[in-house]
Amino acid sequence: MLDIAEELNRWVGHGRDFAVATVVAVGGSAPRGPGAALAVDSEGTVIGSVSGGCVEGAVYELCRQALEDGTTVLQRFGYSDDDAFAVGLTCGGVIDILVTPVRADTAVRADTAGQHADAVFATALAAAAHGEAAALARIAEGPAELRGRALLVRPGGSYEGSLGGHPELDRTAAAEAQAMLDAGRTGTVVIGEQGSRCGQPLTLLVESSVPAPRMIVFGAIDFASALVSVGKFLGYHVTVCDARPVFATRARFPDADEIVVDWPHRYLASTETDGRTVLCVLTHDAKFDVPLLESALRLPVAFVGAMGSRRTHEDRNRRLREAGVTERELARLHSPIGLDLGARTPEETALSIAAEIVAVRRGGSGVPLKGAHTPIHRVDSVA
Incomplete structure (x- = not known):
């Protein structure tokens, strides 16, 4: 339910009754995980999703019924072998849905x-x-x-x-x-x-x-602008940091939550990070990269990636070793950053970087699903 909290909070403020259906548990292949929600207000307006479309119609009716009788119900939906068009998850999974009415x-x-x-x-x-x-x-x-x-x-x-x-x-x-x-x-x-x-x-x-996990993008370049937009789309609180005030501006990065003018390594030392934080180093300059990565690779963050050609990558690794970075620490560095999508434009490059971040976060392989024998919907160890 909390994944659609902003809109539901407005409904409460406007005095609108609603019923909310929340995924409690999933089994097998299911498109949405626990906490995913769909809500229906007294006028029939719908927000959210619990299954990507498979059982939304039936859940909608459950919500309407809950609004009428004020009863909380737990309903299970699964695949129907007898009728593939019956209410159920055609992907073969099972989901339990908790439907709760809320009176404003x-x-x-x-x-x-x-x-x-x-x-x-x-x-x-x-x-x-x-x-x-x-x-x-x-x-x-x-x-x-x-x-x-x-x-x-x-x-x-x-x-x-x-x-x-x-x-x-x-x-x-x-x-x-x-x-x-x-x-x-x-x-x-x-x-x-x-x-x-x-x-x-x-x-x-x-x-x-x-609070939303942090994405810190170092380097106020055109690729960074596209990555900021993708980061926001993925739900990150995005900060852009660059030592050059002429480039680190709100006009160039309108989607960023924060824009910081400071030396990257100095800012990283002064700001809060945690196990969900993503660090993307796009500065592409050794005088910024090396001191920044020397610190970043020793922090317990989720992802550290750096942009550059393979030649730049080798030179940067040499400099980092000379600075005392260990092989174990270097192994944490995703460089060159991104998956091999054949990207050319800033937007395509941002997509390749975001794809690698998601793969690392969710334990994906990064290979095409076609021909792969890995589960499409994985069970997360961390939300």
Whole structure:
């Protein structure tokens, strides 16, 4: 649900009732992962997707029904061998969908804030829409009277709302959600009804909302402008850094979230990075590249790539070795950056770079799917 939080937050603000269908779990080949959502408001307006089109019609009807009767339901969709045109995933997978109605008046009433599930949903949507870190835990499977209950967990372990059972249940659920929030993961976890891992189990869907991962593009060149646009499309918070103020301008990079005029290695040393951060070095100049990469290759980031010809790559590696960079550290460098797409234009080159970043992030091979024997839809270890 949090993947469409910005629009749903507007719906709440406009007083629009809606029902939201959220992918709880997937099996086999399925196009969308846990947390993917589709929502329908009282006028029949639809946003989001849970299956890339396979079961959207049936999910739409479930949402309309939930708006009418106010009931939270869990529905499974799978492939139909008898009728390929029946409701199901023709790709052969199975998905579980949780459909929850949300009443706008209950969501915004002060006397229900912090307890009623609708109010918890509204708070979670506002947090996600504003880029705040939070985790929403909902009962997906368990006693009918508890299904749909919600708990919102903030960094540090504080929480609001209730799952409606024993207080120990809320504390245990909050701890599980906190662990998933720390990892930036969305998925399910099973806990016992009284907060232990024994007794009647409850399945929680935990959706983590974390700030967008960072992409830092070093080098304010024409290729960088195209890469910034692609990075934004992929959901990154994109920063452009260059030591030359005449090139690092808002006019040249209108899509960038930040534009920094500074020496690349100095900026990298002063800014925050984490295990999701992507560093793209397009400076193509040894005086910038070497000190920058010397630092970058020692940081626990997701990806470090550098542009240049194979001759530039060999010369840069020689300089990095002379600067004390180890072979193990050099092995982390994706250079020349990008997949071999035969790219020529800045836009094509940006696409090849983005393709390599996605392949590294998702564990893809980068080879054509035609003739390959690898799964098309992979199970992510990290959201």
